[in-house]
Amino acid sequence: MDMSHTNNSSTALWDDMLWEELCQSSLSGTTFLILAYSTVLAVGLIGNTCLVFVISRQKEMRNVTNIFIANLSCSDLLMCIVCLPVTVIYTLMDRWIMGEALCKVTPFVQCMSVTVSVFSLMLIALERYQLILHPTGWKPVMGHSYLAVAVTWMVACFISLPFLSFHVLTNAPFQNLSIPFNPFTDHFICMEQWPSNGNRLAYTTSLLLFQYCLPLVLIFICYLRIFLRLRRRKDMVERAREVRQKRAKGSQKVNAMLASIVAAFAVCWLPLNVFNTVFDWNHQALPDCQHNFIFSVCHLTAMASVCVNPIIYGFLNSNFQKELKATLQRCRCWGAPESYESFPLSTVSTEVTKVSSLSNGSFSVNA
Numbered sequence: 005m006d007m008s009h010t011n012n013s014s015t016a017l018w019d020d021m022l023w024e025e026l027c028q029s030s031l032s033g034t035t036f037l038i039l040a041y042s043t044v045l046a047v048g049l050i051g052n053t054c055l056v057f058v059i060s061r062q063k064e065m066r067n068v069t070n071i072f073i074a075n076l077s078c079s080d081l082l083m084c085i086v087c088l089p090v091t092v093i094y095t096l097m098d099r100w101i102m103g104e105a106l107c108k109v110t111p112f113v114q115c116m117s118v119t120v121s122v123f124s125l126m127l128i129a130l131e132r133y134q135l136i137l138h139p140t141g142w143k144p145v146m147g148h149s150y151l152a153v154a155v156t157w158m159v160a161c162f163i164s165l166p167f168l169s170f171h172v173l174t175n176a177p178f179q180n181l182s183i184p185f186n187p188f189t190d191h192f193i194c195m196e197q198w199p200s201n202g203n204r205l206a207y208t209t210s211l212l213l214f215q216y217c218l219p220l221v222l223i224f225i226c227y228l229r230i231f232l233r234l235r236r237r238k239d240m241v242e243r244a245r246e247v248r249q250k251r252a253k254g255s256q257k258v259n260a261m262l263a264s265i266v267a268a269f270a271v272c273w274l275p276l277n278v279f280n281t282v283f284d285w286n287h288q289a290l291p292d293c294q295h296n297f298i299f300s301v302c303h304l305t306a307m308a309s310v311c312v313n314p315i316i317y318g319f320l321n322s323n324f325q326k327e328l329k330a331t332l333q334r335c336r337c338w339g340a341p342e343s344y345e346s347f348p349l350s351t352v353s354t355e356v357t358k359v360s361s362l363s364n365g366s367f368s369v370n371a
Contacts, residue, residue, distance in 0.1 A: 033297070034096060037092070037095065037096065037300055037304070038092070038096070040304055041088060041091075041092045041304065041307070044088065044304070044307050044308055044310065044311060045084055045088045045089070047310075047311040047314075047315070048080055048081070048083070048084040048088070048307075048310035048311050048314075049081065049084050049085075050314075051311060051313070051314025051315060051318065052077040052078075052080045052081045052084070052310065052313065052314050053081065054314065054318075054328055055073070055074065055077045055313065055314045055317060055318070055324070056074050056077050056078060056081070057331075058324055058327045058328060058331075059071075059073065059074045060074065061327065061331075062323070062327050065323060065324075065327070066146070067146070068131055068144050068145070068146065068148070068149040069128055069131060069132075069258075069262075071146065071149040071150065071153065072124045072127050072128045072131070072149060072152075072153070073124075073128070073313065073317065075120065075124045075153045075156070076120075076121055076124040076125065076265075076313050077313055077314065078120075079116075079117040079118075079120035079121045079124070080117070080121065080309070080310035080313060081310075082113060082116075082117050083113070083114065083117040083118075083307070083310050084310055086109065086110060086113045086114075087110055087113055087114045087117070087307075088307055088310075090102060090106055090110045091110070091303060091307075094194070095296070095299075095300055095303075098296075099191045099192060099193060100173060100192045100193055100194040101192070103173070104172075104173040107171055107172070107173040107194035108167070108168050108171045108172075109168075110194075111164075111167040111171055112164045112165075112167040112168045112171075113164075115160075115163065115164035115167055115211070115215075116157075116160040116161055116163075116164040117160075118215060118273070119156075119159070119160035119163055119164065119215050120156055120157060120160045121269065121309070122215060122216065122219045122220070122269070123156045123159070123160065123219065124153075124156065125219070125223055125265065125266050125269060126219045126222060126223055127149075127152055127156070128262055129222070129223040129226040129227060129262070129266070130222075130226060131144055132226065132227070132230055132259065132262065133226040133229065133230060136230050136233060136234070137229060137230065137233055163211070163214075163215070166207055170196050170197055170198050170204075171194060171195070171196055171197075172194075172195065172196075172197050173192055173193075173194055174192065174193065174195065174197075175191055175192045175193070204284075205284055205285070208280065208281075208284050209281075209284075212277060212280075212281060216273060216277055220266070220270050223266050227259070227262075227263050227266070230259060231259075234256070234259075257320060260320070261316060261317065261320040261321070264316050264320075265312060265313055265316050265317070268309065268312040268316065269309050269312060272305055272306055272308050272309035272312065273306050273309060275301070275302040275305050275306070276302040276303055276305065276306040278302075279298060279299060279302040
């Protein structure tokens with residue numbers, strides 16, 4: 005749990021400790037958290053590892069959008085490895101035992117990972133927008149995708165730097181408690197120490213806008229315009245030949261999959277963003293006894309986003325399933341790999357009707 009907003013007043017801090025003693029988590033609640041976080045961690049690690057492996061291994065799946073999908077999975081893997089275990093331990097123990105380095109690195113990595121994820125989703129939406137609304141215009145190629153990935157990580161690192169600077173490991177709030185026997189002298193917490201509360205609010209509010217709200221608005225606009233364009237051309241697609249109809253169906257499947265990933269990401273991170281906003285601006289609005297529980301539920305929901313990409317991609321992408329099955333077969337000496345139906349994402353048909361151009365964009369997805 006993030007204890008960065010702990011009150012510096014010893015009296016208020018002692019009151020918080022008394023409330024904590026009165027509101028101890030039940031054994032069933034603790035067990036649920038451990039099992040839930042463990043499940044999210046396992047699914048996130050295995051699913052995203054398989055996804056990156058399949059995309060990097062299968063030549064037919066190496067295209068611009070899949071590079072961004074793989075980048076999204078890499079950021080989720082980083083979240084699984086660094087943030088999930090640390091947060092579980094901190095939440096359950098309610099004190100920091102993992103050293104100053106992790107105190108600074110964990111929030112930095114979480115902020116960087118979320119930024120990379122939402123920027124990757126935004127790049128995917130912009131690419132789809134360009135390919136479908138401007139099929140004869142500029143088209144991104146593989147080199148552009150790698151450059152965009154590198155820039156995304158650099159920008160995400162820059163945005164997250166304040167977490168490295170202002171997170172500190174300290175037991176100072178526990179040293180001056182006016183009680184006969186202080187049981188908290190060896191308790192350390194990882195907290196934010198900003199020059200002023202105004203600076204902290206300015207940063208967290210800006211982060212909410214530029215890391216969550218504005219990117220999702222832009223993504224929504226892109227997919228809305230794509231949907232409207234494809235709907236207007238529906239009659240043309242229906243009059244097209246069978247091959248183009250198949251390509252159009254594949255494109256619709258891809259659009260549905262990408263939109264589902266974005267929607268799931270937005271829904272997963274909404275509760276934690278609301279919680280952090282309320283805590284930043286009016287933390288007294290949160291009930292004392294339910295504070296830890298509410299945070300845990302919100303954080304667990306946000307962390308579930310690391311499972312979204314491989315689950316949705318795995319269910320809706322037939323070639324991902326085939327490649328994964330073929331890999332397992334090779335490991336266990338079963339059969340031969342299955343064939344693929346490849347609809348290149350980054351190429352757009354320039355045939356006379358341009359119907360397939362307007363519907364193009366599926367990336368190795370069976371119709």
